[in-house]
Amino acid sequence: MSTVKLLSPSCSTGMFGKVECRQSVSSHSPAVENLGFSKLRGTNVAKSYRSPRSLVLFHDRAKLNLRKPIKAKEYTSAFFIDDRKCSRKLLKPIDAKNDSEPSCTDNSAALSGKSFRKMSNIGNSTNILWHECPVQNRDRQQLLQQKGCVIWLTGLSGSGKSTIACALSQSLHSKGKLTYILDGDNIRHGLNRDLSFRAEDRSENIRRIGEVAKLFADAGIICITSLISPYQKDRDACRALLPEGSFIEVFIDVPLHVCEARDPKGLYKLARAGKIKGFTGIDDPYEPPRGCEIVLQQKGSDCKSPKDMAEIVISYLEKSGHLKA
Numbered sequence: 001m002s003t004v005k006l007l008s009p010s011c012s013t014g015m016f017g018k019v020e021c022r023q024s025v026s027s028h029s030p031a032v033e034n035l036g037f038s039k040l041r042g043t044n045v046a047k048s049y050r051s052p053r054s055l056v057l058f059h060d061r062a063k064l065n066l067r068k069p070i071k072a073k074e075y076t077s078a079f080f081i082d083d084r085k086c087s088r089k090l091l092k093p094i095d096a097k098n099d100s101e102p103s104c105t106d107n108s109a110a111l112s113g114k115s116f117r118k119m120s121n122i123g124n125s126t127n128i129l130w131h132e133c134p135v136q137n138r139d140r141q142q143l144l145q146q147k148g149c150v151i152w153l154t155g156l157s158g159s160g161k162s163t164i165a166c167a168l169s170q171s172l173h174s175k176g177k178l179t180y181i182l183d184g185d186n187i188r189h190g191l192n193r194d195l196s197f198r199a200e201d202r203s204e205n206i207r208r209i210g211e212v213a214k215l216f217a218d219a220g221i222i223c224i225t226s227l228i229s230p231y232q233k234d235r236d237a238c239r240a241l242l243p244e245g246s247f248i249e250v251f252i253d254v255p256l257h258v259c260e261a262r263d264p265k266g267l268y269k270l271a272r273a274g275k276i277k278g279f280t281g282i283d284d285p286y287e288p289p290r291g292c293e294i295v296l297q298q299k300g301s302d303c304k305s306p307k308d309m310a311e312i313v314i315s316y317l318e319k320s321g322h323l324k325a
């Protein structure tokens with residue numbers, strides 16, 4: 001590991017997983033920060049810049065022969081890389097050595113990853129700092145031999161969301177794939193117990209579950225959500241939280257009269273009798289998905305079993321590469 005040091009006290013701490021060496025000083029992205037000039041293992045660096053995960057070193061002559069990762073370090077062995085306030089300070093070498101792995105003993109800040117991010121204000125949260133860990137999504141994917149994603153099941157009450165979610169989870173489990181179901185009914189027993197079925201509460205229900213699902217997907221898990229999620233804009237907002245291709249929207253397309261005939265909980269009967277107000281499909285809207293990845297239809301003579309429907313989703317996952325790392 002190559003170690004560089006600032007002459008004056010650090011502003012923040014950090015470690016870089018990626019070191020790039022370039023010839024031209026002019027071709028850096030506007031997102032990166034100027035760290036000044038540095039001298040590493042006897043090599044003069046014309047300029048050095050950082051982006052959130054990488055350190056870019058510009059030099060005049062031969063390429064620097066650096067092994068990854070690189071970290072900046074001060075006398076006290078606290079890791080640091082300069083931030084904007086210190087951008088004009090000079091970097092000088094104190095010790096240039098090669099390690100194959102980041103050291104855990106130097107300082108907890110080494111692993112905190114808090115160094116290269118700016119303080120943020122998000123919603124009502126002020127002065128917050130993103131926390132990165134060297135163990136990343138790709139490492140978890142390797143471990144699990146699958147790609148985390150969100151399978152978003154949407155449809156009317158009684159359309160079969162929970163049943164299909166279970167069939168899907170069972171089938172994937174038997175193939176050695178890790179899944180987790182976030183079921184609307186279940187989450188409303190805990191995390192979302194404060195929410196009603198008013199439009200804004202349904203939106204908040206979906207937003208929170210979308211955020212939780214995103215965390216599961218980042219953990220490498222195939223997260224299956226089972227929510228009515230009646231509004232397109234809320235589903236689109238959840239899609240926007242995930243990387244491209246990781247949000248798989250599945251419409252359980254079962255006509256209202258079929259759901260009503262099933263009525264496993266007796267809720268349609270209560271809604272028709274006016275004893276439940278704002279029931280989806282009766283006196284509250286359901287917006288069918290536009291342009292979703294999969295439609296599972298239960299119409300007329302086209303009656304597939306929950307297991308068959310789960311298999312349609314699994315063949316999609318196989319084709320999209322989610323069942324391998």
Ligand SMILES: Nc1ncnc2c1ncn2[C@@H]1O[C@H](COP(=O)(O)OS(=O)(=O)O)[C@@H](OP(=O)(O)O)[C@H]1O
Binds near residue numbers: 158203206226229279
């Ligand atoms: N007013 C009203 N409208 C629709 N559904 C109702 C309502 N009141 C209670 N329930 C029961 O709550 C379950 C739906 O919860 P969700 O969290 O999936 O709903 S939503 O996505 O926030 O619209 C739903 O479960 P499922 O039948 O599994 O869909 C119902 O059992």
Ligand SMILES: Nc1ncnc2c1ncn2[C@@H]1O[C@H](COP(=O)(O)OP(=O)(O)O)[C@@H](O)[C@H]1O
Binds near residue numbers: 156157163264
């Ligand atoms: N593919 C299917 N074919 C026939 N019946 C189904 C199918 N999927 C679910 N069902 C039945 O429909 C009812 C409602 O299913 P459920 O999974 O509870 O729906 P939801 O979670 O959408 O409210 C249950 O009685 C279930 O056995």
